Amino acid sequence: MTNITRRHFGIMAGASLSTLGLPILSAPALAQGKPRVVIIGGGPGGATAARYIAKESNGAIDVTLIEPLKTFTTCFFSNLYVGGFRDYKSLTHNYDKVRKGDVKVVHSMAASIDRDKKQVVLAGGGKVPYDRLLVAPGIDIRFDSVPGYSEKAAEVMPHAWKPGAQTQLLVRKLNALKDGDQIVMIAPPNPYRCPPGPYERVSMFAHVLKKKGFKKSRIVILDPKPTFSKQAVFSEGWEKHYPGIIEWQDPKIHGGIKGVDAKTGEVKTDFTNYKPALVNVIPAQHAGKIARDAGLTNQTGYCPIDAASMKSTVDPNIFIVGDASIAGEMPKSAFSANSQAKVAAMVIRAELTKSRAFPARYSNTCWSLIAPDDDVKVGASYEPVDGAIKASSTFVSQRNESADLRKQNYKESVDWYKGITADIFG
Amino acid sequence: MALGLLAPVAQSADVEYGRYLSSECTTCHGASKADSTIPNIHGLGESHIAEVIKAYRTKALPNPVMQTIAARLGDDEIAALAAYFATAKRPK
Numbered sequence: 001m002t003n004i005t006r007r008h009f010g011i012m013a014g015a016s017l018s019t020l021g022l023p024i025l026s027a028p029a030l031a032q033g034k035p036r037v038v039i040i041g042g043g044p045g046g047a048t049a050a051r052y053i054a055k056e057s058n059g060a061i062d063v064t065l066i067e068p069l070k071t072f073t074t075c076f077f078s079n080l081y082v083g084g085f086r087d088y089k090s091l092t093h094n095y096d097k098v099r100k101g102d103v104k105v106v107h108s109m110a111a112s113i114d115r116d117k118k119q120v121v122l123a124g125g126g127k128v129p130y131d132r133l134l135v136a137p138g139i140d141i142r143f144d145s146v147p148g149y150s151e152k153a154a155e156v157m158p159h160a161w162k163p164g165a166q167t168q169l170l171v172r173k174l175n176a177l178k179d180g181d182q183i184v185m186i187a188p189p190n191p192y193r194c195p196p197g198p199y200e201r202v203s204m205f206a207h208v209l210k211k212k213g214f215k216k217s218r219i220v221i222l223d224p225k226p227t228f229s230k231q232a233v234f235s236e237g238w239e240k241h242y243p244g245i246i247e248w249q250d251p252k253i254h255g256g257i258k259g260v261d262a263k264t265g266e267v268k269t270d271f272t273n274y275k276p277a278l279v280n281v282i283p284a285q286h287a288g289k290i291a292r293d294a295g296l297t298n299q300t301g302y303c304p305i306d307a308a309s310m311k312s313t314v315d316p317n318i319f320i321v322g323d324a325s326i327a328g329e330m331p332k333s334a335f336s337a338n339s340q341a342k343v344a345a346m347v348i349r350a351e352l353t354k355s356r357a358f359p360a361r362y363s364n365t366c367w368s369l370i371a372p373d374d375d376v377k378v379g380a381s382y383e384p385v386d387g388a389i390k391a392s393s394t395f396v397s398q399r400n401e402s403a404d405l406r407k408q409n410y411k412e413s414v415d416w417y418k419g420i421t422a423d424i425f426g
Numbered sequence: 427m428a429l430g431l432l433a434p435v436a437q438s439a440d441v442e443y444g445r446y447l448s449s450e451c452t453t454c455h456g457a458s459k460a461d462s463t464i465p466n467i468h469g470l471g472e473s474h475i476a477e478v479i480k481a482y483r484t485k486a487l488p489n490p491v492m493q494t495i496a497a498r499l500g501d502d503e504i505a506a507l508a509a510y511f512a513t514a515k516r517p518k
């Protein structure tokens with residue numbers, strides 16, 4: 001039965017093709033005719049690039065996206081989940097529409113890149129050949145950058161700087177606090193994912209404490225940096241909404257962060273021993289392992305790129321976008337990753353289909369919520385200048401802005417989230 | 427000579443370039459609803475789009491997000507964007 005059906009199908013297919021006078025090609029032969037782009041990582045950088053390459057080449061390029069996760073939870077807006085302004089589900093997206101946009105989505109981890117053979121080796125052993133490869137694995141946490149911290153310690157002292165279980169753990173711990181309990185955050189050194197992120201998160205901690213009516217709880221930020229992003233407006237907002245609750249310490253004040261002890265729950269600086277109920281450790285970071293193992297990073301731990309194309313400076317067939325790249329003056333943000341992906345997609349499309357290329361244009365805006373309806377923003381346009389990505393025009397929220405304006409900013413950020421997630425995931 | 431005299435006065439907008447430049451806009455403008463603080467710009471009149479962007483460029487209109495975006499756009503680029511968006515449909 002099976003045999004007959006199969007033969008029958010074969011004959012039918014052959015007959016119909018030859019009737020039409022078309023050459024009979026097997027599927028793999030057809031695919032070999034098209035240039036192949038493989039993308040590692042389905043976050044803002046990788047998923048945007050995949051969709052834009054497929055869309056702008058009108059099917060002339062074979063696009064494969066390799067991403068182990070079936071659903072992607074955004075780090076951006078996760079602070080709003082911490083503050084109780086969003087639920088977790090609203091941050092989660094799937095790849096159905098990416099697939100519908102003519103992208104093959106392979107849910108697997110890329111284990112290595114064979115740059116000589118131009119192929120990606122999957123965790124299961126499968127090999128995916130490419131003509132151009134785009135690498136967008138985001139960051140890895142450098143656990144050893146804070147003495148005493150480790151992947152195991154993160155189960156007690158979450159970093160929540162990668163989305164998913166870590167963010168949920170942080171929220172559970174925050175919601176379990178009692179009045180009088182203390183919070184300590186260890187902020188990261190530059191460069192790291194989302195420069196205003198730690199300070200927006202602290203704002204959300206304070207908002208939750210205030211909403212619970214707590215009078216005695218305090219938050220200490222131990223910062224390895226002497227200044228931080230949007231500091232003027234964050235400081236103003238903290239004084240206004242949470243007077244006396246948040247204490248920010250720069251290295252001159254704490255004298256140096258000596259480390260943490262997950263067993264005792266202690267945090268030590270040169271001058272003080274803390275034993276808070278909630279410790280949020282945000283360590284130093286570097287490019288995702290796959291990029292480091294493939295030799296795409298330099299001594300900074302991130303990947304050097306050509307400013308006009310996002311092409312790796314060590315391999316002309318590889319592009320790097322998003323948090324893993326060294327993008328000059330651009331901050332590591334989802335907005336930046338999305339913007340860089342469009343430049344890389346344009347260059348890849350032009351190279352592989354011999355079509356028109358355009359000048360690289362980048363931009364970014366980061367909104368941060370300080371308290372309900374009090375939202376601040378910072379943004380810039382960027383271009384390649386003398387081989388590096390430089391800001392050409394910039395803006396940042398100012399002190400003493402009207403409540404209406406700050407409320408408008410918040411609404412804008414919510415509309416931006418809708419826009420960018422539709423742009424990334426379809 | 428005769429051909430030169432017949433050439434159009436204004437160079438027509440480069441819609442293909444406009445399409446590429448529009449990818450910057452889609453990050454914010456791609457999912458607008460009627461009540462969005464980020465308005466829909468797909469299918470708006472060509473001259474309206476160009477005028478508004480120029481007004482952001484001179485800071486005659488207030489939003490710093492749009493002022494920063496408009497600051498680096500040349501007249502040709504604004505024309506290219508306006509021509510593209512005038513006929514473009516909102517991405518699905």
Ligand SMILES: Cc1cc2nc3c(=O)[nH]c(=O)nc-3n(C[C@H](O)[C@H](O)[C@H](O)COP(=O)(O)OP(=O)(O)OC[C@H]3O[C@@H](n4cnc5c(N)ncnc54)[C@H](O)[C@@H]3O)c2cc1C
Nearest residue numbers: 041043044045075076110137138194322323332333334335
């Ligand atoms: C608390 C917080 C708040 C933030 N707020 C904002 C904000 O308001 N605005 C903003 O623009 N940005 C914000 N960000 C930053 C933003 O989340 C990141 O910059 C952005 O996610 C970077 O995108 P990416 O594509 O480079 O990497 P990622 O988002 O990390 O995506 C990388 C993907 O690659 C996959 N991957 C990794 N290795 C492999 C492999 N070997 N094989 C296959 N797949 C692999 C991962 O599973 C992941 O899905 C925030 C970040 C945090 C932590």
